[in-house]
């Protein structure tokens with residue numbers, strides 16, 4: 001019964017301008033269970049013919065039938081399936097994968113064939129034992145002799161059944177004794193029903209076969225049968241219990257294992273490749289954490305300000321550089337505001353900075369002239385002594401309340417500040433109270449601050465009736481927006497229609513801050529994107545190198561039944577794995593940076609969010625997929641014969 005049949009096939013190779021014809025009008029059929037030797041001189045086209053018979057290569061024209069079915073319309077994956085199910089290849093140079101043990105090499109065709117793990121391991125082991133490699137199953141190819149390696153590759157050819165075994169110069173690299181052993185083995189296989197096609201230039205080796213086909217310059221010149229076919233029916237069929245779920249899991253598991261091995265085989269290179277991703281991810285996560293930390297700190301400060309106060313300041317808006325030209329807010333404005341129903345209290349503030357002196361100590365600080373309501377409005381609490389009173393303000397008394405920082409600075413040895421005379425810009429004031437340390441502040445440490453009645457400030461320090469700001473407390477049942485609108489209308493009309501002041505409350509500050517942080521975040525994201533892009537390009541680069549380096553391996557995998565998808569998957573997993581490990585290390589590195597930062601910087605903590613970490617890891621996975629796809633696709637598109645020819 002005919003199993004393989006070629007009719008009038010030609011094979012051309014284009015070499016520059018000229019077209020070389022390697023096979024000329026070859027027609028032959030091979031019967032089931034036969035042992036055929038193809039013999040001819042070097043360069044006669046033996047390997048080319050065999051590759052076509054084994055569906056590794058296709059003829060330029062002519063037709064080819066496998067078990068009576070034309071393969072003319074078969075795509076690369078159909079051919080891969082055919083190779084996996086029907087053929088087993090034995091190469092002159094064994095072509096075992098160096099990173100796998102003998103048993104893993106033998107089992108590999110079954111991975112692509114879809115056999116379960118336990119089943120294929122047992123079968124691979126049995127085959128190796130049968131071929132006399134008991135005890136060598138866990139050796140790597142480089143720990144085996146040439147003859148042993150060739151036996152491993154014979155076992156691999158039989159793994160999926162090996163109905164038709166194609167051997168290209170199987171004894172070419174062996175000494176005559178080992179060569180003889182291999183030939184004996186092949187004869188035994190033939191006796192069991194395996195169809196055998198052997199390519200050789202050696203007549204002695206060819207004489208083992210039942211039928212010898214001689215080719216010269218690509219044409220068949222003789223075809224002689226010396227012995228009958230021993231056994232016509234094929235070998236036992238290897239049944240594959242393929243459940244699609246198990247198949248997918250096995251493929252993935254195998255690809256994953258191979259990827260890990262490939263990464264481990266080039267530790268330094270993998271590490272350097274990851275470095276781009278590590279730095280990218282670590283900087284993104286750290287910067288986001290820094291941003292969050294400082295923002296939380298500032299928000300806490302804003303919240304401490306209270307939501308029911310409004311600050312009125314001269315100038316057009318926050319940060320107006322010409323603000324000091326608008327000397328327009330007056331105590332009368334404040335008094336007018338205080339009379340409004342929607343305002344609970346209003347307190348003018350006039351500030352100046354200067355030198356505070358107590359005995360032989362001096363420090364720079366700011367002095368605010370305030371109303372008696374100020375402390376209540378700002379939520380400042382008293383530590384010792386008393387706060388300013390209405391009477392202090394009315395009489396413009398030279399009394400002063402200092403904050404905790406000023407107390408630490410001017411009275412460091414625990415002296416009682418109450419009753420002490422402190423000079424501010426050479427003007428004496430009597431300290432009557434000390435405030436408590438506020439719970440949250442903007443700066444690392446609040447600067448020295450002291451408060452005196454605004455009347456005293458105008459009379460003794462600034463000498464003018466204009467003030468630097470008005471702080472109002474909104475009445476309980478009035479919303480901040482309504483109060484702000486009414487207040488603006490009132491002051492604008494008092495200032496003859498000119499809006500030479502602006503209002504600030506916790507809400508508006510928060511909004512301003514949030515809009516600036518959004519801009520910042522956008523900027524940081526752009527920088528992060530660029531650094532990750534650079535990292536991704538590094539990954540792509542190394543994957544391309546890896547594909548080039550492992551072209552032969554890819555060819556071997558394809559010869560034993562790997563489909564394009566299997567190859568694509570394997571390289572993609574490798575790229576993604578590199579990126580995920582890089583991303584993970586990056587997150588860990590940034591956690592380390594955070595721990596250091598929080599240990600040494602006390603101003604605000606770095607605040608990591610799960611969201612940003614998840615996002616970073618997702619990003620690194622995506623980078624692996626995006627930048628790994630091109631090299632992986634290139635690997636999967638390789639032509640098996642060309643890949644195998646690569647050294």
Ligand SMILES: Nc1ncnc2c1ncn2[C@@H]1O[C@H](COP(=O)(O)OP(=O)(O)OP(=O)(O)O)[C@@H](O)[C@H]1O
Pocket residue numbers: 013014015020022040041042043044045046047048049201
């Ligand atoms: N990819 C290719 N491009 C161009 N020419 C090729 C290619 N592959 C093979 N050839 C040519 O085809 C011819 C046959 O090659 P083939 O490998 O089939 O020879 P062979 O009979 O197996 O020789 P050997 O005994 O040395 O292995 C050679 O002349 C070779 O130069």
Ligand SMILES: [Mg+2]
Pocket residue numbers: 046047048168
């Ligand atoms: Mg050859």
